[in-house]
Amino acid sequence: MSAFRLGSFEILHKAASGGMGDIWRGVHAVQDVPVAIKVLRQSGMRQHDFALVFRREVQAVAQLDHPGIITLFDIGEVSDATAAASGGALDAHSPYLVMEYLERGSLESLTYPLPWARTREILMAVLDGLAHAHARGITHRDLKPANILLADPSTGSPIRLTDFGIAFPYREGRSTEAEGTVSGTPTYMAPEQFMGAWRDFGPRTDLYALGCIAFELASGRIPFRQLDLVHLGMAHLEEPPPALQCPPDYPADFAAWVMRLLEKAPADRYRCCADAAGALTQLVPSASAPSRSPVVSWVLPADGAAGRSNGGMRRVVDDVRTCGRAQQAGTRRVGGAGRGWQEPPGGVAVPAHARAGPGGTSLGQARPVGWRGVGAEPHGGRGLVVSRYRRG
Secondary structure, three states, X not given: OOOEEEOOEEEEXXXXXXXXXXXXXXXXXXXXXXXXXXXXOHHHHOOHHXXXXXXXXXXXXXXXXXXXXXXXXXXXXXXXXXXXXXXXXXXXXXXXXXXXXXXXXXXXXXXXXXXXXXXXXXXXXXXXXXXXXXXXXXXXXXXXXXXXXXXXXXXXXXXXXXXXXXXXXXXXXXXXXXXXXXXXXXXXXXXXXXXXXXXXXXXXXXXXXXXXXXXXXXXXXXXXXXXXXXXXXXXXXHOOOOOOOOOOOOOOOHHHHHHHHOOOOHHHOOOOHHHHHHHHHOOOOHHHOOXXXXXXXXXXXXXXXXXXXXXXXXXXXXXXXXXXHHHHHHOEEOOOOOOOEEOOOOOOOXXXXXXXXXXXXXXXXXXOOOEEEEEEEEOOOOXXXXXXXXXX
């Protein structure tokens, strides 16, 4: 079939077919910009649900302007002349929409599990795009790998969210669907979608789907794999997700992050994309965490010049927390009672009043570049050994 025109665009060939229409590859006739053109077939037009889905997608995407969401260039209706020029490939009066074309495929084209850096990049980008939609009152409701297209990161985002055909305006407080209507892709649907509980639809609904996707990116499998729809729905509604086995380069707490997304009750998930993204940025991959080795150590007497006789170890740790206010929440204990404390990456210097033994040298005077934290442990009956660590 030879190329033909559709409005300002030249149709090149059919790229894919779906239940309600076809996707065509095209190019802008003047600017030579590659595009993807979704055209609803007349058979789909005769079905009210398909026409509604098409209108929803146009309305939703038209409200959104974000590098992580597919760009809508044009909408229209196939003319009689275009239908004739297509040789019957297009039906006259069928609606169409023109979107940016991405040639890298979708997330489902990748081989899982992905390396941690790639998984994190994708999840952060999806959260960013979803946050934009949620801020405008739009819940996607059909988030899945096939609807996350891969893009050149230099365009502003490594992904594009697409297919907003069943997007839900959750802020309107009403639904055009019959009570109990189930919409979405079962493998990635939240429990409230299986129940048709539209009053519970919102950002947390999409975050549940993202949890399913994150589980798959990290393990190569989906959390629930029941063969029939009834058992799959019951699994999403009642069964706890299986343990998530991640590659060694993933953070130890990534599984807990995913499980928070997969909570059955919407209120138990992260409240919004910003909360989920904030928690994700705090995860540090164990395999790539900077090694630490004590470079210089001093003995801090339990009742020495610093006057810290009460609670030796605890006193030093409290002082460290005071000095590193930005890291207070991240201070963690390593080992059992009395067995070493250390700050996370980006730690703080030993407090200036903490002094060594006979020489009385202040441990807080020198703060050379590269020092990343402190540690302390008992030193026989003499007090505490305080060590400064460097990233290594």
